[in-house]
Amino acid sequence: MQTITRKSLLYKTNVEYGDYCINHVLGCSHGCLYPCYAYLLKKRTGSVKDYKEWTEPKIVGNAIELLKKEVKKHNNLKSKSVHLCFTTDPFMYKQPEIISLTEDILAYLIVYTDVQECTILTKGVYTITGLPIADHFKYGITLVSLNEDFRKKYEPGASPLKDRIEALYYMSRAGAKTWISIEPYPTPNIIEQDINEILDAVKFVNKIVFGRMNYNSLAAGYEEFYKEQAKKVSEFCLKNGIECYIKKGMV
Numbered sequence: 001m002q003t004i005t006r007k008s009l010l011y012k013t014n015v016e017y018g019d020y021c022i023n024h025v026l027g028c029s030h031g032c033l034y035p036c037y038a039y040l041l042k043k044r045t046g047s048v049k050d051y052k053e054w055t056e057p058k059i060v061g062n063a064i065e066l067l068k069k070e071v072k073k074h075n076n077l078k079s080k081s082v083h084l085c086f087t088t089d090p091f092m093y094k095q096p097e098i099i100s101l102t103e104d105i106l107a108y109l110i111v112y113t114d115v116q117e118c119t120i121l122t123k124g125v126y127t128i129t130g131l132p133i134a135d136h137f138k139y140g141i142t143l144v145s146l147n148e149d150f151r152k153k154y155e156p157g158a159s160p161l162k163d164r165i166e167a168l169y170y171m172s173r174a175g176a177k178t179w180i181s182i183e184p185y186p187t188p189n190i191i192e193q194d195i196n197e198i199l200d201a202v203k204f205v206n207k208i209v210f211g212r213m214n215y216n217s218l219a220a221g222y223e224e225f226y227k228e229q230a231k232k233v234s235e236f237c238l239k240n241g242i243e244c245y246i247k248k249g250m251v
C-alpha cells in the first residue's frame with residue numbers, strides 16, 4: 001500500500017462525535033455511492049483526482065509519530081473525546097495494513113492518554129481482540145439497510161452486512177460499548193424497507209444515531225418520511241433503553 005506523509009493528525013471538530021478526529025488514511029476502498037461526503041470534499045480540495053484514486057487508499061506513514069507528539073501538545077487529551085474517522089474508514093474491509101495501524105492508534109490512545117472517550121465508526125469488520133477493551137472505547141458500524149443487494153450497489157467495497165453486524169455483536173460480547181449510525185438513511189424511492197427490522201437486528205447496542213441523506217437529489221422532499229422514521233427510532237430506543245441521537249434536520 002502507498003504511504004503519504006502528513007504534518008498533523010489530530011483535528012479539532014465541531015460535530016457531535018468527538019472533540020478531535022483522526023484520519024490516518026487518504027481514500028477509502030469501500031467507495032460508497034450515496035455519494036460519499038469525504039470523497040466529494042477530497043476531490044474538491046484536490047487531494048484526489050477521481051473516484052478510482054479515492055478507492056486506492058494511501059496510509060499516513062508517520063501517523064504514530066505525529067500522534068505521540070500532538071497528544072502532548074493537547075494536555076494528553078485529558079477529558080477529551082476522539083473519533084476515528086471522518087474522511088476514511090478505520091477498519092477498511094480486507095485492508096490489513098489499515099486495520100493494523102488503526103489498532104496501534106487506538107491502543108496508544110486507550111493506554112497512554114487521558115482521553116475520556118474514543119469512538120470508531122466503520123463499514124468494515126473488526127473481530128481481533130488485539131485491542132485493550134476499555135469502558136471509554138466505543139465500537140460502531142454504519143448500517144442503513146439489511147439488504148445485501150443495496151449494500152453491493154451503494155457500498156460496493158464495504159463488508160457484507162451480516163459480517164458487519166456479527167462483528168459488532170462480537171465486540172459487544174468482548175466488552176466494548178457499541179453503537180450504530182443509521183446515516184445516510186435512504187428514502188423509499190431508493191429502497192423500500194422497514195426500519196424496525198434494522199433496529200431489531202442490533203438491539204443489543206448502547207447507542208443509535210439516526211440521520212438523513214443530504215447529498216443525494218433523490219432524497220429531496222422527504223421531510224415527512226424522515227420525521228416518521230426518526231419517531232420510530234426514538235420510540236425503539238426508549239423501549240429498549242438505548243441512548244438515541246437524532247441528527248439535526250430530521251424533526
Ligand code: SF4
Pocket residue numbers: 028029030031032036037038039086087088089123
Ligand atoms: S466508508 Fe465512509 S469514507 Fe469510506 S467511501 Fe464509504 S462513506 Fe466514504
